[in-house]
Amino acid sequence: xxxxxxxxxxxxxxxxxxxxxxxxxxxxxxxxxxxxxxxxxxxxxxxxxxxxxxxxxxxxxxxxxxxxxxxxxxxxxxxxxxxxxxxxxxxxxxxxxxxxxxxxxxxxxxxxx
Amino acid sequence: xxxxxxxxxxxxxxxxxxxxxxxxxxxxxxxxxxxxxxxxxxxxxxxxxxxxxxxxxxxxxxxxxxxxxxxxxxxxxxxxxxxxxxxxxxxxxxxxxxxxxxxxxxxxxxxx
Numbered sequence: 594x595x596x597x598x599x600x601x602x603x604x605x606x607x608x609x610x611x612x613x614x615x616x617x618x619x620x621x622x623x624x625x626x627x628x629x630x631x632x633x634x635x636x637x638x639x640x641x642x643x644x645x646x647x648x649x650x651x652x653x654x655x656x657x658x659x660x661x662x663x664x665x666x667x668x669x670x671x672x673x674x675x676x677x678x679x680x681x682x683x684x685x686x687x688x689x690x691x692x693x694x695x696x697x698x699x700x701x702x703x704x705x706x
Numbered sequence: 707x708x709x710x711x712x713x714x715x716x717x718x719x720x721x722x723x724x725x726x727x728x729x730x731x732x733x734x735x736x737x738x739x740x741x742x743x744x745x746x747x748x749x750x751x752x753x754x755x756x757x758x759x760x761x762x763x764x765x766x767x768x769x770x771x772x773x774x775x776x777x778x779x780x781x782x783x784x785x786x787x788x789x790x791x792x793x794x795x796x797x798x799x800x801x802x803x804x805x806x807x808x809x810x811x812x813x814x815x816x817x818x
Contacts, residue, residue, distance in 0.1 A: 624805055626805065626806075633811070633812075634811055634812070635710070635812050636797075638806055638807070641805060693751050693754060693762060693804065694804065694805075694807065696748055696749040
């Protein structure tokens with residue numbers, strides 16, 4: 594089926610460092626999204642990517658839609674303590690006659706001050 | 707602007723009891739989604755409504771789970787009877803299109 598593999602599963606970094614995370618699939622997706630989930634809250638959309646090869650920035654966040662449409666990455670530059678949380682990638686899939694988001698398992702980020 | 711509202715935020719119940727989770731989507735959004743989040747399986751889509759009509763319920767685990775959307779501003783997810791393996795965080799999300807979904811704060815369900 595259409596599954597997303599996120600790596601790494603967790604990261605521990607120092608404040609000020611950059612961090613990169615990846616999401617891959619054996620299937621093609623036409624849209625990729627990145628969400629962040631804070632403890633005790635629901636995921637919040639960070640960036641949406643709609644075209645293969647697209648590179649999009651949102652403040653210190655940069656995400657790219659892989660040219661093969663099977664992967665995406667998210668970079669966070671100059672990390673700060675509030676970047677702590679779980680980051681999910683999601684791909685828009687057509688399955689069972691309808692469109693739906695398929696989520697990766699998430700990457701837990703810890704930022705040490 | 708009020709986001710997606712879910713209630714209760716926490717629910718503890720005993721096995722066999724009925725559980726009802728509630729969701730109020732963002733006004734103007736015509737799609738509503740129920741998700742379940744566990745450590746083992748991550749975020750799973752349970753059911754998806756568009757214009758109050760269930761479009762895809764293939765993620766609903768079994769007949770013990772049911773969801774309704776009687777109007778554009780309210781939806782319920784019911785589990786009857788509940789089992790310990792139903793313990794999870796249940797999220798409701800809404801959107802004006804499938805892609806950019808806005809999630810509620812979730813309901814943490816514990817079934818003893």
